[in-house]
Amino acid sequence: MAASVFGSIHSVLHSGAASVAGNVLLLFVIVFWLGLGFRVHRDARRRIDDGWLVGLSTALGFGLPFIGPVVYTLFRPPETLADVHAREVELRALRGRLLQSTPHCPVCLTEVESSYVVCPVCTTRLREQCTSCDAPLDPLWQACPYCATPVVTVPAGNGTIVPFVADLDAALTAEATRLSD
Ligand SMILES: [Zn+2]
Ligand SMILES: [Zn+2]
Numbered sequence: 001m002a003a004s005v006f007g008s009i010h011s012v013l014h015s016g017a018a019s020v021a022g023n024v025l026l027l028f029v030i031v032f033w034l035g036l037g038f039r040v041h042r043d044a045r046r047r048i049d050d051g052w053l054v055g056l057s058t059a060l061g062f063g064l065p066f067i068g069p070v071v072y073t074l075f076r077p078p079e080t081l082a083d084v085h086a087r088e089v090e091l092r093a094l095r096g097r098l099l100q101s102t103p104h105c106p107v108c109l110t111e112v113e114s115s116y117v118v119c120p121v122c123t124t125r126l127r128e129q130c131t132s133c134d135a136p137l138d139p140l141w142q143a144c145p146y147c148a149t150p151v152v153t154v155p156a157g158n159g160t161i162v163p164f165v166a167d168l169d170a171a172l173t174a175e176a177t178r179l180s181d
Helices: 002-047 051-063 067-075 081-100 163-180
Strands: none
Touching: 002 051, 002 067, 002 081, 051 067
């Protein structure tokens, strides 16, 4: 008698515990599902500029439990809109800095003015000078902007010998004398 009473109480408690556990599990699954859907919605808003696509992603996140968010993470844009914006700003700043950057001597890297003809530290020649008014000239200029004198380009090989050609000449001469012997 007592044993059967205890047995029925035990079974009632047991089934109650099981149903509570089942409900908790169900609640957990639903919370997890809604949480994932909400995360997909928030992530899509951070990454996608198009409202229609954000809506589609959100529908995918909520509509297909657990599979939708996985599919979304496979196809979502790799960068957030904030990242894209930050990169654009950084690139623009870099470009501006390059344009405004002060020129440097190519040899000793001292900061020089764009009007310098020679580097004041290592005396490297930085620019050509106008033959008539001595103004510093840009390598691209075809005429002096200050006195309108055409820029005369000094013909190559005038006193300066390119080492490679000199070596080739010497080699050819040596070869000729060797053959004539
Ligand atoms: Zn220098
Ligand atoms: Zn000039």
